[in-house]
Amino acid sequence: MRTPTALTIAGSDSGGGAGIQADLKTFQELRVFGMSAITAVTAQNTLGVSGIYPLGAEAVRAQIAAVGCDLGVDALKTGMLVDAEIVAAVAEEIRRQGWTRVVVDPVMIAKGGTLLLQKRAVEAMKAQLLPLALAVTPNVPEAEALTGLSLGGKAAGREAKKEAARALAAMGARHVVIKGGHDESVAGRCVDLLYDGRDFFELEGERVPTRHTHGTGCTFAAALTAELAKGSDALRAAQEAKAFIQAAVGCPLELGQGHGPTNHWAYGDLRRAVR
Numbered sequence: 001m002r003t004p005t006a007l008t009i010a011g012s013d014s015g016g017g018a019g020i021q022a023d024l025k026t027f028q029e030l031r032v033f034g035m036s037a038i039t040a041v042t043a044q045n046t047l048g049v050s051g052i053y054p055l056g057a058e059a060v061r062a063q064i065a066a067v068g069c070d071l072g073v074d075a076l077k078t079g080m081l082v083d084a085e086i087v088a089a090v091a092e093e094i095r096r097q098g099w100t101r102v103v104v105d106p107v108m109i110a111k112g113g114t115l116l117l118q119k120r121a122v123e124a125m126k127a128q129l130l131p132l133a134l135a136v137t138p139n140v141p142e143a144e145a146l147t148g149l150s151l152g153g154k155a156a157g158r159e160a161k162k163e164a165a166r167a168l169a170a171m172g173a174r175h176v177v178i179k180g181g182h183d184e185s186v187a188g189r190c191v192d193l194l195y196d197g198r199d200f201f202e203l204e205g206e207r208v209p210t211r212h213t214h215g216t217g218c219t220f221a222a223a224l225t226a227e228l229a230k231g232s233d234a235l236r237a238a239q240e241a242k243a244f245i246q247a248a249v250g251c252p253l254e255l256g257q258g259h260g261p262t263n264h265w266a267y268g269d270l271r272r273a274v275r
């Protein structure tokens, strides 16, 4: 059987917890061959982002084309896309290659508050990328920025999240997952809401009381992408991704002085232990 492959189009996190590094670690853990197109290099650690060095749209386009014409891409995800020019180049390459298993993680702001996508690029993302998405995976603030709806922040209600999911589906995304890390409305739980254009599904897990949550969004979206690359449908892939991130947050590595990385090998360890 051919080895499943996945491409991440995202920024590099020198601290290793988010971005390209989190994505490739997750692909590897899920036994999917990982490839990358880097949009920007960030100087970053668990305390925050201290520098952003974009590579530019042409460099991103060239990386995607090089991978596409040779290795094949069973599924891909997008992460930090920096600006409207890179968003446009990525959308154009995806269309040109005819890729359909596309996860758009609409990364906008790092935990420390640094902007990872220019504000004027949000419209480009809505118009050009969301119609190509098999799944879009915003957190609550990203869902608010994309839809213009107020979800209530930490007290985001189920109905408000459903309305935002419908609005994102109307923009062209075939599945919407509104991630629950920022939503504290259900005590002690993290509830991600999945909408497939018809039905809603709740992916629920224990909220782990830890500050080590750097890169949770990237890791969840990368696990979703890896499962899609292996041929799972979107609901099954999201359920597996939720189990992956639950293990990764639940077994922290206690690295760094700030928001430390999650543990990308915890899920594999747990699965081997129950065999």
Ligand SMILES: Nc1ncnc2c1ncn2[C@@H]1O[C@H](COP(=O)(O)OP(=O)(O)O)[C@@H](O)[C@H]1O
Pocket (backbone or CB within 6 Å): 138, 139, 140, 179, 180, 181, 182, 190, 191, 192, 205, 206, 207, 208, 209, 210, 213, 215, 216, 217, 218, 220, 242, 245, 246, 249
């Ligand atoms: N403290 C936590 N305990 C368990 N799961 C978490 C925790 N924080 C986030 N998650 C999960 O991590 C994933 C990413 O969520 P979120 O933090 O909302 O995204 P982002 O990193 O993009 O802000 C979701 O599946 C969410 O439920």
Ligand SMILES: Cc1ncc(COP(=O)(O)OP(=O)(O)O)c(N)n1
Pocket (backbone or CB within 6 Å): 010, 011, 012, 013, 018, 019, 020, 042, 044, 079, 080, 107, 109, 110, 111, 112, 116, 213, 214, 215, 216, 217, 218, 219, 259
């Ligand atoms: C290079 C890079 N890409 C994405 C992020 C944001 O990742 P995310 O998973 O949303 O995690 P937090 O930064 O919110 O912890 C990043 N920081 N750097």
